[in-house]
Amino acid sequence: xxxxxxGQALSVLSKLAxxxxxxxxxxxxxxxxxxxxxxxxSFRLAAGRAASKPREACPAAGDLFDLSLTDEQQMxxxxxxxxxxxxxxxxxxxxxxxxxxPAALINQAHELSLAHYGVGEAQxxxxxxxxxxxxxxxxxxxxxxxxxxxxxxxxxxxAANCIRRWGTAEQQAAWLPAFVAEERxxxxxxxxxxxxxxxxxAQPATRxxxxxxxxxxxxxxTLVIAGLEASRLVVSAQxxxxxxxxxxxxxxxxxxxxxxxxxxxKACGLARIQLKGVKVPSDCRLAGKGxxxxxxxxxGALAFCALAVGTGQAALGFVMTYCNERQAFGEPxxxxxxxxxxxxxxxxxxxxxxxxxxxxxARAEAGLPFRREAYLAxxxxxxxxxxxxxxxxxxxxGHGFTQEPPVERWYRDLRSVAVLAGGLHL
Amino acid sequence: MAxxxxxMELCWGDVGLLLAMPRQGLGNxxxxxxxxxxxxxxxxxxxxxxxxTEPGCGSDSAAIRxxxxxxxxxxxxxxxxxxxxxxxxxxxxxVWASLDKRLGRAAIKSFVVExxxxxxxxxxxxxxxxxxxxxxxxISFSDCRVPAANxxxxxxxxxxxxxxxxxxxxxxxxxxxxxxxVGVARAALERASELLSKxxxxxxxxxxxLSVSHAEATLYRLxxxxxxxxxxxxxxxxxxDNKLPNSKEASIAKAKAGRVxxxxxxxxxxxxxxxxxxxxxxxxxxxxxxxxxxxxxxTQQIQLLIVARRVLGKSSGELK
Ligand SMILES: Cc1cc2nc3c(=O)[nH]c(=O)nc-3n(C[C@H](O)[C@H](O)[C@H](O)COP(=O)(O)OP(=O)(O)OC[C@H]3O[C@@H](n4cnc5c(N)ncnc54)[C@H](O)[C@@H]3O)c2cc1C
Numbered sequence: 076x077x078x079x080x081x082g083q084a085l086s087v088l089s090k091l092a093x094x095x096x097x098x099x100x101x102x103x104x105x106x107x108x109x110x111x112x113x114x115x116x117s118f119r120l121a122a123g124r125a126a127s128k129p130r131e132a133c134p135a136a137g138d139l140f141d142l143s144l145t146d147e148q149q150m151x152x153x154x155x156x157x158x159x160x161x162x163x164x165x166x167x168x169x170x171x172x173x174x175x176x177p178a179a180l181i182n183q184a185h186e187l188s189l190a191h192y193g194v195g196e197a198q199x200x201x202x203x204x205x206x207x208x209x210x211x212x213x214x215x216x217x218x219x220x221x222x223x224x225x226x227x228x229x230x231x232x233x234a235a236n237c238i239r240r241w242g243t244a245e246q247q248a249a250w251l252p253a254f255v256a257e258e259r260x261x262x263x264x265x266x267x268x269x270x271x272x273x274x275x276x277a278q279p280a281t282r283x284x285x286x287x288x289x290x291x292x293x294x295x296x297t298l299v300i301a302g303l304e305a306s307r308l309v310v311s312a313q314x315x316x317x318x319x320x321x322x323x324x325x326x327x328x329x330x331x332x333x334x335x336x337x338x339x340x341k342a343c344g345l346a347r348i349q350l351k352g353v354k355v356p357s358d359c360r361l362a363g364k365g366x367x368x369x370x371x372x373x374x375g376a377l378a379f380c381a382l383a384v385g386t387g388q389a390a391l392g393f394v395m396t397y398c399n400e401r402q403a404f405g406e407p408x409x410x411x412x413x414x415x416x417x418x419x420x421x422x423x424x425x426x427x428x429x430x431x432x433x434x435x436x437a438r439a440e441a442g443l444p445f446r447r448e449a450y451l452a453x454x455x456x457x458x459x460x461x462x463x464x465x466x467x468x469x470x471x472x473g474h475g476f477t478q479e480p481p482v483e484r485w486y487r488d489l490r491s492v493a494v495l496a497g498g499l500h501l
Numbered sequence: 502m503a504x505x506x507x508x509m510e511l512c513w514g515d516v517g518l519l520l521a522m523p524r525q526g527l528g529n530x531x532x533x534x535x536x537x538x539x540x541x542x543x544x545x546x547x548x549x550x551x552x553x554t555e556p557g558c559g560s561d562s563a564a565i566r567x568x569x570x571x572x573x574x575x576x577x578x579x580x581x582x583x584x585x586x587x588x589x590x591x592x593x594x595x596v597w598a599s600l601d602k603r604l605g606r607a608a609i610k611s612f613v614v615e616x617x618x619x620x621x622x623x624x625x626x627x628x629x630x631x632x633x634x635x636x637x638x639x640i641s642f643s644d645c646r647v648p649a650a651n652x653x654x655x656x657x658x659x660x661x662x663x664x665x666x667x668x669x670x671x672x673x674x675x676x677x678x679x680x681x682x683v684g685v686a687r688a689a690l691e692r693a694s695e696l697l698s699k700x701x702x703x704x705x706x707x708x709x710x711l712s713v714s715h716a717e718a719t720l721y722r723l724x725x726x727x728x729x730x731x732x733x734x735x736x737x738x739x740x741x742d743n744k745l746p747n748s749k750e751a752s753i754a755k756a757k758a759g760r761v762x763x764x765x766x767x768x769x770x771x772x773x774x775x776x777x778x779x780x781x782x783x784x785x786x787x788x789x790x791x792x793x794x795x796x797x798x799x800t801q802q803i804q805l806l807i808v809a810r811r812v813l814g815k816s817s818g819e820l821k
Contacts, residue, residue, distance in 0.1 A: 140502070140735050275709055369707075391812075399813060410819050415809035416802075422812045423753050426736075427729035434732060450706040451725040458722075496709075 142433075148212055155216035158187065159385075163220025164481075170342035171484050174334075176227045181259070184228045189213060190254040193235025198251040202239060207374065207440035210236065210501040211381040211432060218385025221481075222488035223342040225382055226499060230301045233378065233500040234263035237309055240500075241320060241361040241371060250322070263322070264305035266296035266348055267375065267497025276311070276372055276496035281350065283312040283319060283360075290314065290360065292321060292329075292353040298491075300498040302346025303332055309361075310350065311368075311497070318368040320361040329353035339487030371500070373449035374439065378499035380432040380452050383460035383492045386485050387425045390467040393482060394418055397471055408470075417466050424459040431455050436501065457493035464489035505680045505738040509731075512684025516790045517634030519681065520586055527551035527586070527674055527798070528595040531611060534670045535654040544613055550591035552582035552640055559584075560803050562597070563606040567642065569598040574649045576612060578620070578642040586797075588638025589625050592616055596642070600658060607660040613651040620645030631789030672751045675798055676737040679754040682762035682794040683731045689787045690727055693769035694720055696776065716772055723765045730758040749811040756804035759795035766791040 144152065166180055192209060194200025210232065217225035235254045239247060254260045269280050281294025292312055299308070308323045308330070323330065335347040398409035398418060408414045435448035464486040468475035475482050511519040519525065528549030536544060558564040567580025578598055588594060593615045601608040614621060626637040649656070694704055702717045710718050737754040740747035766788040770777040777784040795801050810820050 140739050142736060142739060273709075273712055275712060277707065395813060407819075409809075409813045409815065410821075412802075412806070412809075412820075415813060415815070415820050416805045418812055419756075419805045419809040422808055423733075423757050424729075426750075426753060427733055427757060430732035430736060431725070431728055434728075447706050448728075450721070451728050454710060454721055455725040455729055458725075 142430075144212070148209055151209060152212050152216050155187075155213060156219055158183075159217050159220030159225070163217065163224045164389075167221035167224055167342070167481065167484065168478070170221070170224055172341075174336070174341040175344060176224060176342050180224070180228075185259050187228075188255070189228065190231040190235045190260045193232045193239060194251045194255050195239050195247065198247060199255045200235070200239075200251070202236075205440040206236070207377075207501050208433060208436040211377060211436045214378055214381035214499070214501070215385040215388075215429075215432075218382040219389045221342070221389075222382055222386040222485065222491075223340045225385065226300055226340060227343045229378065229382075229499050230262060230264060231260035233265060233498075234309065235260075236374070237265065237320070237371070237500045238263075238322075238361070240363070240374075241366050242363045243361075244363075246322075246358075246361065246363070261307065262301050262305040263307045263309055264299050264301045264325075264346075265375070265498050265500060266299045266302065266308045266310045267372070268296060268298045268495060270295055270297040270347070277318065277369060279311045279313045279318055281310065281312040283314040283321060283355075285315060285357075288357050290321060290355045290357060292323065292350045292355055294350050296348040296350070297335065298337065298340075298495060298498065299335075299346045299348055300340070300343045302348055303334060303344050308348065311371075314360070319366075320368070320371065321355050322359045322361065323350075323353060323355050327353050327355070338490055339484065340491050369446065370439070372497060373435075373446060374501045375497040375499055376453040377432060377435055377439070377449055378501045379492050379495055380428065380435075380456040381501070382499075383456045383489060384425065384429045384432055386489060387421070387428060387460055387463045390463050390482065390485050391418070391421050391425055393480070394421065394467050394470045397480075414470060417470060421463050421466060425463065428452075428456045428459050439501075460489045460492045502735070502738045502742050505676055505734065508677050508680040509684040509687075512681040513688045514684075515634060516681055516685050516794070517632035520632060520635035521590065523548040523591075526591070527670070528591065528593070530674045531595045531670050532613070532653065534673070535611065537654065539650070540613070540653060544593070547592045547613075547615075548587070548590075549613065550585050550587045550594045550638075552585045552588065552594050552596045554584045555581055556583055560800060563609065565597055565599060565609065566602070567596065567598040568602065569600055569610065569612060569647075569652075571600075571649065572646070575646045576649055576652065578612065578614070578645040578647055580642050582640045582642075584626070584797075585638045585640055587636055588640055589623050589636045594640060595653070596640075604658055604660065608658050610656070611653045612647050613653060614642075614645065614647050618645055618647065630792060631786065632793055671798065672748050673741055675751040675755040675804075676734055676741065676747075678794055678798045679730065679734040679737065679751075679758035682758035682791060683727070683734055685787050685791050685794070686727050686730070686758075686762040686765040689766040689769040689784055689791075690720070690724060692782070692784060693772045693777070696773050719768060719772060723768055726761045727765055730754070730761040733757050749808055752799070752804040752807040752811075755799060756801055756808060759801055759804070762791040762794050763788075 162183060166177055170176055191201045193202055195202050214225060214229055217228060231254055235251060238250050267276055271280055281292060283290045283292050292310060294312060305325050308325050310321045310323050312319060312321060329351040330353055331349045332346050335345045337345055395418060398414055399407050401408050431452040435445050435452045438445035438448055467482040468486050471480055471482055474480060508519065528551040531551060532544050532549055553562050555565055557566060569576040569578050580598060585594060593613050596612050596614050597609055598612060599608050600610055620643050622641045624639045626639060629637060697716055702714060710721060734754040737747050737750040740750055770784045770788045773784055776782055
């Protein structure tokens with residue numbers, strides 16, 4: 076197994092070695108270190124596995140509050156921020172206009188092998204014991220380039236996380252290897268949101284009725300990210316014994332899909348999906364030990380919190396530069412408190428969003444209850460992210476209302492944070 | 502961090518009482534920050550209040566008018582200080598005064614003036630909105646002779662360095678004031694949720710915000726804001742402990758916690774209705790006590806100015 080893990084990491088490295096853009100972005104060094112340390116970490120874990128249980132969850136008293144990232148996390152952040160700013164940001168305008176992820180970008184993203192972070196070592200991935208915060212950092216970093224593109228690129232990682240966390244060993248063995256294969260990862264879209272006003276994702280209106288060795292699924296899902304191109308759908312539905320998740324072949328009889336254009340998230344290929352008596356084999360119900368539907372929803376909500384933090388950071392950077400350069404009444408507009416205080420508030424609330432999100436993620440990955448923390452993070456991020464989006468447009472005046480600067484796109488995208496209950500998964 | 506956690510807990514009990522506790526105040530922080538070794542041994546155990554604010558200036562602390570004139574091995578202080586926390590009870594007062602008003606902020610020095618020094622008159626301010634357990638005093642200095650050795654730090658007027666030294670004290674004390682805000686706000690949140698639970702509200706974080714009662718949604722919102730204030734405050738203290746520059750973060754914490762404490766405590770009065778407004782409950786008291794935390798040690802606006810200057814890279818001359 077050790078050989079497998081290392082082999083996998085090496086194959087990521089060799090893929091990167093053939094790609095040309097890491098040089099252009101001057102990030103190859105951190106790539107190599109990252110992949111190296113990834114494989115090293117895997118070694119350590121694999122070696123330690125025989126002897127001991129996972130590392131102690133409770134750190135020393137002095138470490139109870141610690142905001143420093145591990146070296147590996149820091150490298151991940153540096154690398155993905157470079158990718159976000161140099162690749163995603165310039166591609167975002169066109170992706171929004173064309174309402175799809177450009178093909179070239181899909182290939183580049185494949186080279187990043189993000190899905191490896193969602194696949195356990197047994198299947199050849201890099202996901203160790205603690206992954207939630209690293210996943211959040213991935214989302215945050217990518218979203219500094221563009222919210223919608225980041226969400227689209229996170230679909231394979233989200234699906235892998237979902238199967239790894241909530242599937243049985245057999246289900247993992249069946250589905251996960253494809254996510255770390257040489258070819259592009261298959262598209263499994265998470266279909267969680269429902270169109271009813273005041274819908275509660277914890278009580279899906281979609282029904283799953285047991286019929287012998289099958290379930291029959293009926294219902295409607297909305298705002299499904301990558302819903303049209305998906306080969307499989309991970310559908311939440313109410314079964315006789317509570318809410319459950321089903322991996323549904325998107326080509327099944329009774330599944331109908333249509334594009335669902337929205338205010339923002341254009342590049343995500345949002346889809347409305349109808350399920351009419353869709354027959355799903357019983358063994359396609361995710362049934363891993365400790366299946367926890369609420370935690371599934373919370374980890375989805377936290378993915379959008381992390382994206383909101385990233386895009387909020389992008390907005391702060393953008394208005395900072397703009398307000399210092401733009402002149403009015405004989406001086407930069409940033410010399411006026413009415414302007415400067417709005418910028419200060421963006422900085423304050425952004426940091427608050429980040430800390431609440433990180434905290435919920437840190438508790439989740441330490442195996443502590445995180446319901447409350449996720450709830451509060453989502454609440455705060457939903458409210459403050461929209462305020463940041465709105466203030467960013469305001470600070471650019473009429474120019475903010477046009478599509479030339481990216482702020483109106485962020486405004487449209489950030490509206491989704493309060494609305495989306497699922498579709499991604501940390 | 503340890504001090505901060507203590508302050509949070511004590512202010513869950515009572516802000517006024519914490520402020521009235523010996524040796525925790527701003528004066529001691531200033532001594533710890535600027536005193537030389539000899540002064541540290543002399544004043545290390547004293548309880549010192551801090552007197553910066555004057556009738557004519559508060560936020561603009563560089564504009565103080567109190568003067569100190571060298572006379573032999575003494576300085577002679579003249580001027581009027583107001584709003585000195587523990588000014589009556591403390592053993593001594595750290596007073597800001599100018600050696601030469603023409604030289605601006607660089608000439609402002611701090612002096613330890615011991616209680617009972619001739620020429621110093623202390624008057625207690627009796628009536629205020631809240632924190633009544635804490636004494637707030639006016640102190641006037643009229644030809645008050647203070648030993649020259651009581652001038653904290655360097656007596657030279659260094660126009661280059663100027664104000665920065667004295668202001669650095671605030672990087673350590675602002676997170677503490679933010680911690681006070683976090684503490685009192687938690688008391689209000691807990692009591693309000695207790696009262697609302699009796700009225701049938703459920704705080705189980707289970708239903709979407711849009712589907713719970715307005716009272717529940719309001720409390721969830723307040724709790725999220727409070728959690729934000731708390732984590733920002735812990736972050737500022739954590740940075741200080743790890744010797745990371747934290748000026749911006751200290752002001753972020755103070756700005757956020759100050760306004761959140763006011764919002765939380767006031768809303769909790771509203772949430773509890775008539776019960777919350779009455780003096781039988783402590784909710785109305787907390788709503789009065791919390792307001793000062795958004796004012797002293799730099800008002801909300803002053804914190805926003807500091808944050809904005811740091812974020813935008815502006816000087817105090819550019820962004821006033
Ligand atoms: C109970 C209590 C205890 C106190 N304890 C102490 C103490 O121990 N030691 C001490 O020295 N002081 C103490 N103070 C004083 C306190 O620090 C000041 O009141 C505070 O700094 C504000 O100063 P000010 O009252 O002069 O208000 P001002 O400076 O006159 O401000 C009035 C308003 O204008 C705003 N403002 C001022 N300048 C600007 C600007 N540049 N941009 C935008 N808005 C601005 C302020 O935010 C405020 O809203 C205490 C005050 C009280 C009430």
